[in-house]
Amino acid sequence: xxxxxxxxxxxxxxxxxxxxxxxxxxxxxxxxxxxxxxxxxxxxxxxxxxxxxxxxxxxxxxxxxxxxxxxxxxxxxxxxxxxxxxxxxxxxxxxxxxxxxxxxxxxxxxxxxxxxxxxxxxxxxxxxxxxxxxxxxxxxxxxxxxxxxxxxxxxxxxxxxxxxxxxxxxxxxxxxxxxxxxxxxxxxxxxxxxxxxxxxxxxxxxxxxxxxxxxxxxxxxxxxxxxxxxxxxxxxxxxxxxxxxxxxxxxxxxxxxxxxxxxxxxxxxxxxxxxxxxxxxxxxxxxxxxxxxxxxxxxxxxxxxxxxxxxxxxxxxxxxxxxxxxxxxxxxxxxxxxxxxxxxxxxxxxxxxxxxxxxxxxxxxxxxxxxxxx
Amino acid sequence: xxxxxxxxxxxxxxxxxxxxxxxxxxxxxxxxxxxxxxxxxxxxxxxxxxxxxxxxxxxxxxxxxxxxxxxxxxxxxxxxxxxxxxxxxxxxxxxxxxxxxxxxxxxxxxxxxxxxxxxxxxxxxxxxxxxxxxxxxxxxxxxxxxxxxxxxxxxxxxxxxxxxxxxxxxxxxxxxxxxxxxxxxxxxxxxxxxxxxxxxxxxxxxxxxxxxxxxxxxxxxxxxxxxxxxxxxxxxxxxxxxxxxxxxxxxxxxxxxxxxxxxxxxxxxxxxxxxxxxxxxxxxxxxxxxxxxxxxxxxxxxxxxxxxxxxxxxxxxxxxxxxxx
Numbered sequence: 001x002x003x004x005x006x007x008x009x010x011x012x013x014x015x016x017x018x019x020x021x022x023x024x025x026x027x028x029x030x031x032x033x034x035x036x037x038x039x040x041x042x043x044x045x046x047x048x049x050x051x052x053x054x055x056x057x058x059x060x061x062x063x064x065x066x067x068x069x070x071x072x073x074x075x076x077x078x079x080x081x082x083x084x085x086x087x088x089x090x091x092x093x094x095x096x097x098x099x100x101x102x103x104x105x106x107x108x109x110x111x112x113x114x115x116x117x118x119x120x121x122x123x124x125x126x127x128x129x130x131x132x133x134x135x136x137x138x139x140x141x142x143x144x145x146x147x148x149x150x151x152x153x154x155x156x157x158x159x160x161x162x163x164x165x166x167x168x169x170x171x172x173x174x175x176x177x178x179x180x181x182x183x184x185x186x187x188x189x190x191x192x193x194x195x196x197x198x199x200x201x202x203x204x205x206x207x208x209x210x211x212x213x214x215x216x217x218x219x220x221x222x223x224x225x226x227x228x229x230x231x232x233x234x235x236x237x238x239x240x241x242x243x244x245x246x247x248x249x250x251x252x253x254x255x256x257x258x259x260x261x262x263x264x265x266x267x268x269x270x271x272x273x274x275x276x277x278x279x280x281x282x283x284x285x286x287x288x289x290x291x292x293x294x295x296x297x298x299x300x301x302x303x304x305x306x307x308x309x310x311x312x313x314x315x316x317x318x319x320x321x322x323x324x325x326x327x328x329x330x331x332x333x334x335x336x337x338x339x340x341x342x343x344x345x346x347x348x349x350x351x352x353x354x355x356x357x358x359x360x361x362x363x364x365x366x367x368x369x370x371x372x373x374x
Numbered sequence: 375x376x377x378x379x380x381x382x383x384x385x386x387x388x389x390x391x392x393x394x395x396x397x398x399x400x401x402x403x404x405x406x407x408x409x410x411x412x413x414x415x416x417x418x419x420x421x422x423x424x425x426x427x428x429x430x431x432x433x434x435x436x437x438x439x440x441x442x443x444x445x446x447x448x449x450x451x452x453x454x455x456x457x458x459x460x461x462x463x464x465x466x467x468x469x470x471x472x473x474x475x476x477x478x479x480x481x482x483x484x485x486x487x488x489x490x491x492x493x494x495x496x497x498x499x500x501x502x503x504x505x506x507x508x509x510x511x512x513x514x515x516x517x518x519x520x521x522x523x524x525x526x527x528x529x530x531x532x533x534x535x536x537x538x539x540x541x542x543x544x545x546x547x548x549x550x551x552x553x554x555x556x557x558x559x560x561x562x563x564x565x566x567x568x569x570x571x572x573x574x575x576x577x578x579x580x581x582x583x584x585x586x587x588x589x590x591x592x593x594x595x596x597x598x599x600x601x602x603x604x605x606x607x608x609x610x611x612x613x614x615x616x617x618x619x620x621x622x623x624x625x626x627x628x629x630x631x632x633x634x635x636x637x638x639x640x641x642x643x644x645x646x647x648x649x650x651x652x653x654x655x656x657x658x659x660x661x662x663x664x665x666x667x668x669x670x671x672x673x674x675x676x677x678x679x680x681x682x683x684x685x686x687x688x689x690x691x692x693x694x695x696x697x698x699x
Contacts, residue, residue, distance in 0.1 A: 087447075089443075118480070119480065120478055120479050120480035120482075121480035121481070122480075123477055123478055123479075123480050124478040124479065124480065128478040128479070130478070130479035130480070130482050130483060131482075132446070132479070132482050132483055133482075137443075137446060137483070138475070138478070138479065139478070140471070142466055142470055145439075145466050145467070145470060145471060146471075147439070148435065148436050148437075148438070148439025148440045148442070148443060148467060149439055149440075149442060149443035149446070149471060150443060151436070151439070151440045151443060152439065152440040152441060152442055152443015152444035152445070152446065152447070152449075153443050153444070153446065153447055154443075155440055155443065155444045155449070156443070156444040156446075156447035156448065156449045157447070159397075159399065159425070159444065159449055160447075160448075160449075166443075178435065179435040179436060179439060179466070179467070182433040182435055182436025182437075182439075183436050183439070183440070185431065185433065185436065186430070186431070186433060186436050186437060186440060189431065346481065347476055347477050347479075347480055347481035348476065348477055348515050348516050349476075349516065349518075349540050350476065350484050350538075350539035350540050351538070351539065351540060353481060354539075358538070358539075359534075359563070359565040359566075360538070360565060360566045360567050360615060361565050361566070361567040361568045361615065361617060362566075362567025362568065362569075362612060362615035362616050362617045362618065362619075363567075363615055363616050363617075363618040364567070364614065364615040364616075365515070366616075366646065368653055373618070
């Protein structure tokens with residue numbers, strides 16, 4: 001046995017049976033179409049992100065690009081158990097949750113290209129996808145900054161008497177921010193229907209869990225300090241993710257109580273594409289081992305092949321379609337116009353965008369050389 | 375017209391808006407069972423109950439962020455900060471999330487939140503409790519900030535803030551809570567972004583906001599009584615949006631401008647106003663633009679010096695006399 005203390009993902013990885021939760025009530029009634037649908041969703045997310053990486057390398061996408069590759073089963077599995085009154089909010093690694101919430105590739109790719117056809121009209125970028133009509137509330141750039149917002153969504157649901165839950169995702173790096181702990185205290189104190197999902201991929205940027213958290217056996221266990229139910233979930237297993245997230249959502253719906261789920265997962269790429277040290281804080285072997293043993297798409301595909309729910313040909317066709325869809329979204333984004341200059345000061349204030357519908361007066365923008373008052 | 379205090383005027387605004395809109399909810403430290411640290415919310419919990427008036431723990435980043443999230447789904451939270459100085463532990467929520475979410479979502483999400491509480495020095499509590507962050511707020515596109523100086527303005531602006539679809543931050547003042555003023559019985563709203571001439575004059579425009587309005591009015595009385603100078607006192611009431619037209623009209627009439635605020639000078643509100651005046655009234659000015667601000671150091675505890683550190687009628691008078699020489 002090595003005397004070296006395990007670091008990063010190595011320390012949290014455990015073996016689990018992909019069929020462990022197959023018999024859970026939420027999974028028993030799944031149709032073949034639904035199972036294939038999860039596969040399609042995960043493949044779509046991966047191909048979309050791979051295509052976005054190429055666009056980034058071509059200089060079509062700027063800024064940060066935080067890829068979700070390796071974690072797809074978490075978003076797809078958890079969102080598959082959400083109902084019409086359940087809401088979603090996440091951090092900056094947000095492409096997977098956006099697509100799994102029903103946003104289309106075109107609006108997401110165009111947003112990253114900074115185009116007017118993007119979901120946020122080119123004003124948000126990769127970290128800030130939004131689709132409130134699909135119950136998807138972003139896409140937030142500051143680590144843990146979204147954790148009280150998720151609480152607020154839950155507060156609003158309870159206030160309005162709606163039986164729903166707010167799923168608030170974050171990375172393992174968020175758990176040491178003060179506002180996360182404030183949110184947990186309020187969630188428990190006010191009995192709010194929020195599900196905090198810590199996607200623990202072992203590294204907060206380049207700092208392993210062991211170098212950032214004092215207690216590393218479990219991040220979810222922090223829930224106990226706030227009298228909140230918690231569980232650890234193997235994130236690469238769709239059946240398990242669905243079962244555990246569904247239980248948390250039911251707790252929110254039935255008793256208006258929060259839950260923390262620590263979902264163990266892994267990202268193959270760097271913290272962002274600008275992460276020059278992605279190979280330094282972990283070994284290539286670690287990444288390779290995960291890809292070989294636990295890649296969520298492979299694990300799910302093999303399970304469906306074994307069950308004869310899916311054929312090799314179908315799997316290939318799904319992959320081909322996803323690549324084509326991703327390529328088409330890049331073409332769409334490329335051909336879309338940039339936002340017009342005047343849009344810089346649109347969507348800042350509701351009142352400025354809605355003249356005649358309010359009685360605000362006075363000057364609201366303050367450039368001398370440009371803008372409405374210039 | 376009846377006279378009520380600034381505090382009572384705020385309370386009436388909150389009460390009337392709770393009754394008018396079922397989505398209005400008051401949250402903050404000690405707002406419910408304790409009746410408010412400064413008694414602004416006195417009696418509201420008893421009258422409207424646990425759902426509409428909610429005590430929070432001392433957890434500003436958490437509960438203000440929660441209010442912002444709730445406002446995204448259509449609730450109209452009115453968040454009390456016991457002091458605006460406490461906003462600094464919630465800055466990411468106040469300046470980042472509330473201000474940016476509409477923009478970054480391409481206009482898909484509104485954030486109709488009100489954050490209110492006292493923002494003033496002069497109460498002998500030291501530097502960390504004496505901040506006046508209206509300039510920080512006004513520096514952030516996406517936010518609105520108002521600073522009522524009278525009971526009438528406090529009520530009208532609070533009601534407007536609650537009905538507004540953008541985040542509106544209301545800066546009150548503990549030294550004004552007990553001040554009485556005329557407030558009509560009937561419902562009224564003061565449009566956000568509309569300044570008010572508190573005293574008409576022809577020789578000099580004193581442009582100010584918040585408690586500095588009262589200081590300026592005292593100085594203006596002295597100017598007239600002892601020096602025969604007729605100062606106009608223009609109360610901005612709202613910092614952003616800003617009633618630029620009222621500023622321009624006043625300065626073009628009087629040809630002199632004195633800017634008074636309890637904020638600090640560097641990048642304070644007066645810095646922006648001074649720029650607007652020189653840009654719009656350059657040929658009308660008979661003197662340089664003068665400013666009286668808080669003396670540029672952390673708010674001192676020692677009472678006599680603290681009183682001197684904030685603009686006094688004497689300092690305003692002296693600056694006005696120099697301007698009118």
